[in-house]
Amino acid sequence: MIDSKEVTVLQQLIALSDDQSAYVRLYRIYITPLLQFAGSFVRHKPASEEIVSDVFLQVWHMRRKLNTINNLTVYLYTCVRNHSLNYLAHQKREITTLFAEDSLTIASSAPNPEQLYITSEMIREMDQAIQLLPPRCRMIFKLIREDGLKYREVAEVLGISPKTVEAQIGIAMKKLSDAIQPCITIEKRKPVR
Amino acid sequence: MNLNEEKRMWELAGKKIAGEATETELKELNAILEKFPEALYSLETISHYWVSSEKKTGYTEREAALEKHMHRIQKEQLAAEVWQQSEDNAPPVLNIRKRALYAIAASVLMVISISAFWNLQHKSNQSSVATASNKTLAASKGAKNHFILPDGSKVWLNAGSTITYAVDFGKDFIREVFLSGEAFFEIRHDDHHPFLIHTGQMDIRDLGTSFNVKAYPNESAEATLIEGSIEVQLKNEKQSTVLTRPNEKIVVYSKPLGSDNGDNQDKTDHNKGSRGFQVSTALINPTDSLLAETAWMEDRLIFRSETFAELAIRMERWYDVTIEFENEEQKKYKLTGAFANETVEQALLELQLMKPFHFTLNNGKIIIKK
Numbered sequence: 358m359i360d361s362k363e364v365t366v367l368q369q370l371i372a373l374s375d376d377q378s379a380y381v382r383l384y385r386i387y388i389t390p391l392l393q394f395a396g397s398f399v400r401h402k403p404a405s406e407e408i409v410s411d412v413f414l415q416v417w418h419m420r421r422k423l424n425t426i427n428n429l430t431v432y433l434y435t436c437v438r439n440h441s442l443n444y445l446a447h448q449k450r451e452i453t454t455l456f457a458e459d460s461l462t463i464a465s466s467a468p469n470p471e472q473l474y475i476t477s478e479m480i481r482e483m484d485q486a487i488q489l490l491p492p493r494c495r496m497i498f499k500l501i502r503e504d505g506l507k508y509r510e511v512a513e514v515l516g517i518s519p520k521t522v523e524a525q526i527g528i529a530m531k532k533l534s535d536a537i538q539p540c541i542t543i544e545k546r547k548p549v550r
Numbered sequence: 551m552n553l554n555e556e557k558r559m560w561e562l563a564g565k566k567i568a569g570e571a572t573e574t575e576l577k578e579l580n581a582i583l584e585k586f587p588e589a590l591y592s593l594e595t596i597s598h599y600w601v602s603s604e605k606k607t608g609y610t611e612r613e614a615a616l617e618k619h620m621h622r623i624q625k626e627q628l629a630a631e632v633w634q635q636s637e638d639n640a641p642p643v644l645n646i647r648k649r650a651l652y653a654i655a656a657s658v659l660m661v662i663s664i665s666a667f668w669n670l671q672h673k674s675n676q677s678s679v680a681t682a683s684n685k686t687l688a689a690s691k692g693a694k695n696h697f698i699l700p701d702g703s704k705v706w707l708n709a710g711s712t713i714t715y716a717v718d719f720g721k722d723f724i725r726e727v728f729l730s731g732e733a734f735f736e737i738r739h740d741d742h743h744p745f746l747i748h749t750g751q752m753d754i755r756d757l758g759t760s761f762n763v764k765a766y767p768n769e770s771a772e773a774t775l776i777e778g779s780i781e782v783q784l785k786n787e788k789q790s791t792v793l794t795r796p797n798e799k800i801v802v803y804s805k806p807l808g809s810d811n812g813d814n815q816d817k818t819d820h821n822k823g824s825r826g827f828q829v830s831t832a833l834i835n836p837t838d839s840l841l842a843e844t845a846w847m848e849d850r851l852i853f854r855s856e857t858f859a860e861l862a863i864r865m866e867r868w869y870d871v872t873i874e875f876e877n878e879e880q881k882k883y884k885l886t887g888a889f890a891n892e893t894v895e896q897a898l899l900e901l902q903l904m905k906p907f908h909f910t911l912n913n914g915k916i917i918i919k920k
Contacts, residue, residue, distance in 0.1 A: 366688060374687075374697065382690040384619065388612055410619050417623055475598040483599050501568050502600055508570050526568065527561030533599070534560070534592040 358505040359386055364429050372424035380420070384413055390504040391437050397496055398441035408444060412436045430506060434514040479540045486536035490529055497522055498529045551586050558582070563593055567600050609913040685719070688712040689731075690870075701725055701738055703745065708732035708846050709867040710766070732764040732846070739778070751802045755781040769863075774799040800829045851889040858883040858905070858918070869894040873916045880907045880918050 364386065370379035388409065395405035412433060416423065426432050487495060497515070500506045501522075508526075512519040551559070562579040565571040571579065583590060689695040689707035697705045697713075701720045705713060711731020719725060725745045737745045737756040745756035749765035752773065759778035765771040773782055775798050782800055851868050853861050859881040862873040871894055875881050883905040889897045898909050898916070908919045 366686070367690075370688065376695060378689060378695045381616065381620070384616055385612065388615055392615070406615060406618075410615075410622060413619060414622065414626075475595055475602070479595060480599060480602070483596070508565070508568070523561050523565065524557075526564035527557060530560040530564045530567075530596060531556070533596050534589075537592060537595055 359390070359430055361430065368424045368426065368429060371420050372422065375420065380417065383416075387413075387433055391433060393499075394434060394504075395437050395441050397492075398438070399444055404444055405441075408437060408440045411440060428510065428513075431510050431513050434500075434506070434510075438514060476540065479537050482536040482540060483533050486532045487529070490532060494525045494528055497525045501526060551582070555582060559586075559589065563596070567597050685717055686712055686714045699725075699727070701740075701743075701745075703738045704736040706734040709870070729763060729765055731766050732762070734760070734762045736760045751785055752800075753783040753785070755783070771802040772799060798829060853888070854886050855884050856886075857881060858885055858901075861885055862918075865889075865894065865897065869897075871914045871916055873918065876917060876919045879920070880905075883907075 364383065367376075367379045367383045367386075370376040371383065391409045391412070392405055395408045396402065399405050399408065415436065416433075423429075487498060490498065497511055500511050500514075501508070506514070508519050508522045511517075511522050559579065559582045562571060562575050562582070565575055566579060583593075687695075687697050687705070687707065689709055689711050695707050697707065699705060699715070699719065703725075705727075707713060708731060711729070711733055713727050713729050713733060715725075715727040719727075720743070723743060725740075725743055726748065727746070728748045730749070735745075735747070735756070737759055739745075739756065739759055747754040747756075747763060749763065749771060750767055751765060751771040754761070754763060754773055756778070760776040761778075761780050762774045762776065763772070764774075773780065775796060777796055784802060846868075851864060853864070856864075859875070862875070862881075865871070866873055868889070885901060885904055887900065887904065889900075892900065894916070895911055898911070901907075902909075906920075910917045910919070
């Protein structure tokens, strides 16, 4: 999860004192989600690594002005998306959808002994339901749930309306619910412990 | 419920779980759920699922990508600009300085501090920061950093530490900062403007020049004088203690003396149980005349007869990892040694040569077992 308060502090440190440690810390915060985000477009690991590195290089070049950016998360994600689409255009690959089907792995949920209300079977069903979501829906779900972006941030990055984001998450929720219905009926039949 | 209502319900549910629902929307959701309570169970379940995601952080991959990226930046840097702090980043030589040398050092410090001060001024004119009344410098975990304060004094911050000072620092009679964590100070001495450092456990006034302060919350606090003299005012004592001899060190305990049943070399005098602090001489590592207290500035983590539990806390900051113990037994191991440029894994292997234990290392999460 990206902590926006920490990010703001880091922006200041980098902008005002060229703070290299802060820059490294910023990199560590964003690298994995941004890599995954780029990967969902370009489906080519070395390419997505280069794209994210390019974006971070850009950040370093404009470090003195870094603290003038209101929302660094939106900025970085948008940069990555633009670079990715650029890359695809240059590759002359057909942009089938803006969100490619691929081996993008959504983080799976490990069964947690403390969660008495959710069985590992339910988790498996829900993980699978997510994987089966239409690509655009799946990407939006990942950005909200895993990367911790806000609805309006996702909307801004992807160039869609917040209502669309709402609707897409709604679809994901319904699919999740559908996926666990069989498990629920079984649960309800079990004797109360 | 009809299709539209259901669609609306899931959209609202999503907003609620994501923390984005407004008051009105929450009310709307509750109204629907009252009519169709069978959806509640699914909602609960999905809610638990939502927060349960265990991220595959890909620690090693991330670090590899970071290294590659930083090389790229450095290549560019060599070609283009010069690092702002590249010259100043070399920490001071930590051998025991003779007083005679200090006069020279002071004048050098003046020159450096003046130019650094100008740079800081220049930069702050360019920025459009929302002015809070305070400015905070921080070194995040796994990092150390070097700053120059507006008055030219230098501060080296250890990992996980912060320093806060007012935006108009230096304009008042007193130069004041608030420290949480550990820092090494090289103060530009000014008889007319005393330099004051506040920590949770003690206040320190500079009467001279360089000293190390360690004041992490919930730990014992220490101040070690390297050069010059400082005056330490403990929060619970009326009289202040003046440290005047180089390598003198004051330790403020967070728990009462006597509760520690170890064989610590420093804290041997349990008769001082009525006071919560002790003044002693800091130990010099005979092999390289490096003080343990300031070794962190030279990229070394030195530990002397520390419990594994205490060392683990320092290692967490140093390497930016988390360390947990499965048993109490390993926590109590006493360890002596030093880490320099090892990875955390190498460090743990070295520790295994000293005391028996096993460990797992996963994505920056370490568990110590029997």
